[in-house]
Each structure stands twice: as C-alpha cells, then as structure tokens.
Amino acid sequence: MKSKYKIVLFDLDGTLSESAQGVRICIEAALQKMNKPIPDLSDYSLYVGPPLLTTFRSLCGLSDDEAIKAIELYREEYEQRGKYENYQYSGMRELIVALKNSGAVTAVATSKYEPFARWVVDYIGLDCVFDAVCGSTLDGKRKEKADIVRYAADTLGVEISKQTICLVGDTSFDAAGAVKAGCDFVGVSYGFGTVQQIKEAGGEKIASSVAELYDFLFE
Numbered sequence: 001m002k003s004k005y006k007i008v009l010f011d012l013d014g015t016l017s018e019s020a021q022g023v024r025i026c027i028e029a030a031l032q033k034m035n036k037p038i039p040d041l042s043d044y045s046l047y048v049g050p051p052l053l054t055t056f057r058s059l060c061g062l063s064d065d066e067a068i069k070a071i072e073l074y075r076e077e078y079e080q081r082g083k084y085e086n087y088q089y090s091g092m093r094e095l096i097v098a099l100k101n102s103g104a105v106t107a108v109a110t111s112k113y114e115p116f117a118r119w120v121v122d123y124i125g126l127d128c129v130f131d132a133v134c135g136s137t138l139d140g141k142r143k144e145k146a147d148i149v150r151y152a153a154d155t156l157g158v159e160i161s162k163q164t165i166c167l168v169g170d171t172s173f174d175a176a177g178a179v180k181a182g183c184d185f186v187g188v189s190y191g192f193g194t195v196q197q198i199k200e201a202g203g204e205k206i207a208s209s210v211a212e213l214y215d216f217l218f219e
Contacts, residue, residue, distance in 0.1 A: 170188045
C-alpha cells in the first residue's frame with residue numbers, strides 16, 4: 001500500500017482517543033468551583049473538538065474573563081484526573097504504522113493544550129508513531145484548528161495543499177479547519193461529531209471506522 005498524502009494529520013479527542021468523559025468531568029469541575037450553572041453536557045459534539053475558550057463562552061455562557069479563569073481550573077482538574085480518561089481506538093496504532101511504512105509523515109493536530117496532548121499521546125501508546133504533536137498555546141494565540149494545521153505544516157516543513165496534507169478528524173470544527181487551511185480532510189463518524197455536522201462544515205469523505213480509513217488514506 002502507498003499513502004495518498006505526504007503528511008497525514010490526526011485530531012486527538014474523538015479521532016485517536018476516546019476521551020469525552022474526561023473532558024466532561026473537567027468542565028463540570030471548573031464550573032462548580034466558580035459557582036456557575038452546569039449546562040446539559042450529554043451531547044459531546046458541543047464541547048469535544050472546539051477550543052476551550054469557545055466552549056466556556058458559548059456553551060457555558062461565561063464572560064471572556066470568566067472563561068479564562070474556567071480554563072485555568074479546567075487544566076488543573078485535567079492534570080489531576082481528566083487526562084487519565086483516554087483510551088486508544090482499536091486498530092489506530094496499526095493504521096499509523098502502515099502509513100509510516102508507506103512513506104507518509106504522521107502528526108497530531110489538536111486544539112488541546114500541547115503539553116497535555118503530548119502526555120495523552122504517550123499515555124494511549126502512540127508516542128513513538130508520530131513525527132510531531134502539534135497543539136494549542138496557553139495564551140490562546142494558537143487555538144483554532146486551521147491555525148493548528150498551519151503550525152503543523154510549518155513544523156514539518158511542508159506547504160499546505162490538498163494533494164500533500166490530509167487532516168483526519170471527527171467534528172465539524174476539524175472539517176471547517178481543514179477547509180480554511182487548504183488541506184484535504186477525511187472525517188470519522190465513530191467520534192463525537194455527527195455525519196451531518198461534518199458534511200455541513202465541508203467534509204465530503206467520511207469513514208465509519210478505523211478500518212475504513214485505509215480506503216481513504218491509501219492508493
């Protein structure tokens with residue numbers, strides 16, 4: 001098999017790792033510490049994928065200053081408890097190894113704070129199969145998925161095009177980010193977004209399982 005792309009980028013939460021419960025408990029803990037009401041968090045697609053600042057402002061109704069404080073509390077909780085709620089999706093390691101054996105460069109492109117992302121990748125057993133782990137910054141200057149994709153391309157020294165780079169992700173935020181950045185995109189429906197949301201954001205190719213990703217990523 002030969003990879004269709006020079007570089008394949010993977011979102012983390014909902015694409016490489018089943019992590020929704022950890023994200024949820026950290027959001028709840030942050031809001032509780034601030035004596036803020038907790039919204040309905042049963043729909044993971046609303047908050048697994050977008051930047052934390054967006055989640056706390058839009059979903060939780062916090063002001064900008066409150067959202068910044070909530071992020072600090074979230075990260076404290078994540079460090080203590082949330083990060084352990086991560087589990088590699090079955091077959092993912094084999095897929096990434098196959099991509100690397102075919103000559104592709106593989107990297108993580110996530111809106112998660114980069115040090116946390118590196119820890120999670122290591123924790124779920126994928127640390128040695130990626131050439132780079134690219135995430136967000138504490139100051140919020142690099143948080144949107146398109147910004148992360150551009151950062152990953154710069155890190156790997158490749159210009160972005162649909163022929164050279166593909167992002168694999170599970171939410172509309174991933175699809176929209178790929179479109180904005182100018183790379184190709186393959187959505188996965190086994191994560192936290194929905195097929196409809198991904199398609200509405202511009203995602204046309206969607207795999208229902210890790211096994212189906214082979215059809216989209218290899219020639």
